[in-house]
Amino acid sequence: MFIIVQCWYNILEQNKKECSTDQSIKTLEEMMAETMKDAGVTITITSLTDIFAFGIGGITILPGLRHFSITCAIGIAAYEDTSERENGKCFEFSFGNKLIRAFSRTIMHRTFQVIVIIISLILFSFGVWGAFSIRQEFDIKKFMPSSSYFVQWFEIKEKHSVSKGWQSNIYLGRIDPPLDIPKLNSVDEFLQDLLDSKDYIITKEVWWTDFKLYILRDKNVSHWRSTLFKNDSFLFRVHLSDFLYSSIGAQYKVNFRFDTPLRCNQPAPNINAMELSIDFKKFSSLQDHVKARKTIDNAIKAANFSTVSFSHSKIYSIWETEEIIDKLIKKYTIACVNIVLSIGLCVDYSIHIAHFFLCASGDAAERAASSVESIGIAIINGGTTTFMALILLIFSESHIFITFFKAKSKGLTGE
Template identity: 30%
Template sequence: MDALPEVQAAPEMACYELNLLDVWQDNETTIQGLTDEDVIKDVNAANTSATLGFPLDFIGLLGGVQTNAEGLVVEARSALTTILMEVNRTEVDMGDVGTGEGLSEDVDLELYEWEAQFIRVVGNDTGRPEGLNVYLQSARSYGEISGDTIVGDVFYLAVGMLLLFVYVQVMLGKFNLVETRPVLSLLGLVSVGMAVGVSFGLCSAFNVPYGPVHSILPLLMLGLGVDDMFVIVQCWNNLNVAERRKEMKERVGLALRHAGVAITITSLTDFVAFAIGASTVLPALQSFCIYCAIGIIALYVFQATFFVAWFTLDQTRMEKHRNGLLWCYTHKHWTPNACSQKDLCQMFFSEIYSKYLLMKPVKVLVLAVTAAVLGTCIWGVTNLRQEFNPVWFIPESSYLYQFISKVQYYYPESGEKGLVYLGALDYAAELPSISLLEDKMKSSKYISSVDSWYDSLVSYTLDTTGENIEGMAVNASFFGEILTGFLFSGEGGRFQQYFKFENDTIFPEPHVLASKLGYQHTILNTSSQRIAAMDQMKSFVDSANFSGFAAPIAAEYSNWETDKIIAEELIRNLALAMAAVFVMTLLLLASLISSIYVLLCVVLTLVDVMALMTWWGLTIDTVSCINLVLCIGLCVDYSVHIALHFLQIKGSRDERVRVTVKEMGPPVLNGAFSTFLSFILLAGSESHVFESFFKIFFGVFIFGVFHGLVFLPVLLSLIGPAPYSTGSAAPLDSENISSYSSEKMLVINGHSYTQHM
């Protein structure tokens, strides 16, 4: 065996570039003197970094390459530069770190700020030669851009909430100085904000993770909260003449006798559905469901106490003819104008919708349309794809999206990078296992390149000792000698960072605690390819049969793992949520048939929404999975209110449906439309989170309202269950119609006010 060469001094650890200019050692004078022929000749001949001395594939840094008849590169459309930076671990360990937004590991403040300057300087095209385009990314780019996109769209949420406030004010109040209700509308929305605050506060206190998708939670709370507000006010308006003559506290109690049951059923049903959803193994969905469950309970408490209390005060103000905005000012001899007493929504449901819906031809048409839509949507659901791509979270106009697009075009082999981590093995004895692993990785169609210290060590050993150790175990002492010489050679110096030694030193004998092997996947365009590549890589490591720790890891593997189980988890969570809906409605409605009908409406809405996802270009991913669970929380409300009110009315099925639609149609429609209004401005969002939210909730609004206000009433009119024994009798149609078209001045507790009769 030849003697090993003398170990050289360790090269200085520093940041370095993988750069085409390294062919000429980044020498500006040399580069300026090059001709085109010189460039072509030097690039084709270079195979070693002139700066660092280790082998480097310069041709691999080029994209859009064209070669001549001899196979030499004569033209390229792009050149890739990679800057590798050293993190100050001492500062990180001391807590002096950057935000790390979107990063896979902590970063020191200086490097974090350097990246910001890098983005600013390189992205500035001032003075750049015409026709030269520069595309860039840094470690902080993804999290920064995706976060800014979501935060930027929060402005549209704020505008949507303003529109919602105006709508709630218009629907709760009337167009006169006394019966307008801006304060009550605002306080109702404040109760929603309080519930969101409780959810965020409690979950944060118990360290429940918060993610970008949680930004849509306020919208869910708004949808549920505004729905409860409309139900409470509508039940107050539904009090008959005799009930309205009672004391205020008795009237409030009578209104809550119906409204309280309705909002309790919907709130508890939503709570249980989200609480069960929190059992998922998907961290993002689990966290979101916990936030939702706590928020729903808080919202229920605030609506039943805070909002009702303010509603009582506001109603007292109205009866004393005090100004709707300035409560201290009383309007003497006040009489409402006739226009303000007309409720167009109520008139529509009373005088038009409730009559025509129950005509036999209309019933047949509704059932036929429902069946046709269901059949079409079942076919649509079968085409729904399971796919997730983090690039969706960044807008196409961003510099990062353009960079990724160019890399995928010019470097089709440059996919996700990964590492195989090996623990404290007997490396001398397990070199054959490492060799076997590398051979399998190189033969994989999903792996474009392998960056291995083992191959270089084999070449180094053969060159320096004449021994060919490829695929062979060696003596431990010999391994220590060749590894030491290799890591301090020009060829192996760059692999020092691939090892972790005991006491952080290679001397006097290298005791390896851990090492890593690098690899790079090809660009994988589909979910099935990514999952297959990840599973194959895991099987390669397992089949190598290492005696200690060995595992592959890549930054995107967590997303690929999620992609692998997302469909199964979605089915599981939807099934559990719907089971929760059925059980809770059965317990709270105390009607098996009504519970089945409510569940049917939820299922039909889900099928229709999932089909809409297919046709609108959405896929099954974490965001859509969360939104579909939310879909259950919203669409169940539309059906439960109708089913409950139907059970509380006595009479024939058609009479009960007619009264139910008249009295509960307006709050259900107002609640649904107000939710739709709050997110309508997200239609043009560049954020995948908000774009998915808009598309799915648009479907919830359309199909949820259809099944709750069209299909369910028709179904109840045909095969609806019997009413509760304590239900109230359905009034005659003439009485119902007149109750919205005439007025009467009542005097209660010495105060006069206008009442619909």
């Protein structure tokens, strides 16, 4: 619209000059033909890019952006119809042409061109850095306005409640005591090192730790060694049964599944399954809990048990979802925003300048200045209205729009 109107005004000014020099005055049909000849090519190309950009915005997985694109399209059409019905004008005069003429002369200076190139390279560098440094986090409070009762309830709950962290269990299948007891001991020692460092876990409830203390205290063993039951699985089952019926070990009965019911004063049956419990600390970022889980899984894998072994927690489902989102966020969110910006704005405006540059006469500097002077006002009007549609949403507390502007700023400036 702005391009067609600007071309019309350019031809109208030319027609007035021809009238003052007693040349033939163009008719309305001729002026419209000249207008569409100048604007038609770029309008056709940019219409295709606008449709593509609108399609990206209309089918994106971001619901806020999808609804925003459709709502803006309807709103612009309604506003334009209202303006035409009222036949109103904002100003009776135009001072934009004087500014554009001064700008077109300034931009031709070598110093100004160097400054523009440097600024463009800086913004491009920050944009690349920002796109690669974006990180994904999940906090349910961020999906609600900060002033809502829901968020306030969570803040008070976190302030006054004591959280142990995220519980996780390590499961082992049907173990072979001579082979797997030394491996179980190495895993227990590894978990103890993690607990001492306080990097990933804050508590552990591993029956093996108390079992070793029980052997040293009640079974007349002066020094613990991992090969104690290497050649005597029967002795291990006797001590395990006594341990599970002792005051220190009774709490761990629920951590075992045996072939047959466990009986007091009888060797423990073969173990079908067992579990070890740990509590992860509360992590502040996706990268932390990914490292924590991989650390535990790698330790279990390195132990190389003779049976099935793995870790599991209810929180893993959320962590897995976050990992998937983290892998796709750059592919979809950043790509969607940048495609809309590049095709809907950058390509749109640059095509108009390029077309007028090709149609202008003179040397390169004259053609560039003429292009900016002829179509600059229309491009400024289009860019201004585009950002006016977004400026009020900056103050929104909605997580969807906050995410949109964060992704936009990451893609443009890296901030």
